[in-house]
Amino acid sequence: MTWTNVVIQGILIGGFYALFACGLSLMFGVLKVINLAHGDIAVVAAYVAVFVTPRVHLPEVWAFLVVVPLFGLIGYIVQRTLIQKSIDRDPFTTLLVTFGLSVIIENLLLEIYSANGQVVNIGSLISRSWHPATIVYISYVSLSVLGVAVLVLAFLQLFLSRTGLGRLIRAVADDREAAQLSGANYRHVFGIAAAIAFATVALAGIAYGMMTQFAPTSGGVNLLFAFEAVVIGGIGSLWGTLVGGVALGVAQQIGAHINPQYQVLAGNLLFLLVLAIRPQGLFGKKTALA
């Protein structure tokens, strides 16, 4: 029974990792940009939910209604200005620029809000849970986050495969030049992809703030887990990202159950194992590595 609980907790946290990681995967798949500030953007979203939305008389639970579209817009603007400028120079510039962005964001947050931990206040909801068996506790918050993650991924999958704009995003990811020859403004398409990435990671940031405490430097470690989820699942596969996130979550919970010190280590070991045995990831295609 204990192990059942361990696996269940792993799956629950895995949903969060997938929600956090899908934007990273999309940015890399379409723009070929590794956004090193991805985690920090989630943290900024959580701060906005805690400190800004109450001022417009919106309860923190509902903050995502404002924050998610806002970050979509910010994503589009940041892409069309800062990131596009660095893509136009060369791929390494994007690493430097997003790393710089990450440093600036962390220090600004420290300066404004100090290093104190914060939470997104959701009232008594935080402590409620479903108790289906003796030692199995399923927190409603974690369950909701997993549900939201699955919904977001399903929605994204449908968007990319069934709509004209979604197909355009995939076309640009496949062959940017050929997409231009088909009439696609690739910079605009890049902007849309970045908007989706920023919006989903903002949602993940708020979810994180509901589940646990966050601080200005919380972005980095979550970025690492997001990388691992993407690589385990396979680049370019949204469902792969979900499976990767869940696999990472379960591995971490198993490690933590053996010894709390082993939580991160167990996840890293799984990550290295996948890299060694199946470098394209569980659901990735070999060509994605080329």
Place this chain on the structure above:
Amino acid sequence: MNGALLEVRNLTVHHGQLKAVDDVSFTLNDGEVLAIIGANGAGKSTLLRTIAGLHRATSGTIAVDGKDLSKMSPHRRVQTGISLVPEGRRLFESMTLEENLLVGAYHARKGPFTIERIYELFDWMPERRRQRAWQLSGGEQQAVSIGRALVANPRILLLDELSLGLAPIVIERIYTLVPDIVANGVSILIVEQDVAQGVAMADRVHCLLEGRTSLTGVPADLTSEQIDHAYFGAELSHRPPPEAVDP
């Protein structure tokens, strides 16, 4: 009004230090098929890619209906009626045949070519429309690539080395479509390494040698010697081998 649909004037394009296209001028009239021939590295593909907007011209102008498009981005040129079928076909590999056509149709101009029309043109397509692009043969991929350009309803279709890597019978079958396309009001600029193929299709021929125009004319007026000179360079084919110089 001079009847020219596309007018390229004194176009020079650099590839880094290399002058790939050197002061080339020509016009393409409405309903015409113009073949640009030349050896490997003569600058043909660069010329087409510059017309499509993928390369910046160093100098010179590219005008459609007298309007200069030198500064226009590639996707805007598609909307003014220029579509390029790129060398190497360049399909969207992760997508199905139909999705490739749908991408081409997303920003399409109004006109006769719909996806249904493409399916009539290539009757094997409908039953294979759910297959991934990489599962198609080279000739089939080339057909999809042409279809993807046609559904945008171009006024000027740029065809870059259709014959590359295809069997002669397949090439022939693809080129039989050209009159059909022209009949729908599309003017065509063909780039070919295969001179016979280019000359057979074209109303006029424009030969490039090391980036410069070496010959222009109507196929019927040109002798094969003239074309050979223009293609390989007169010096190359006529100069006797250098004599050994006594020490």
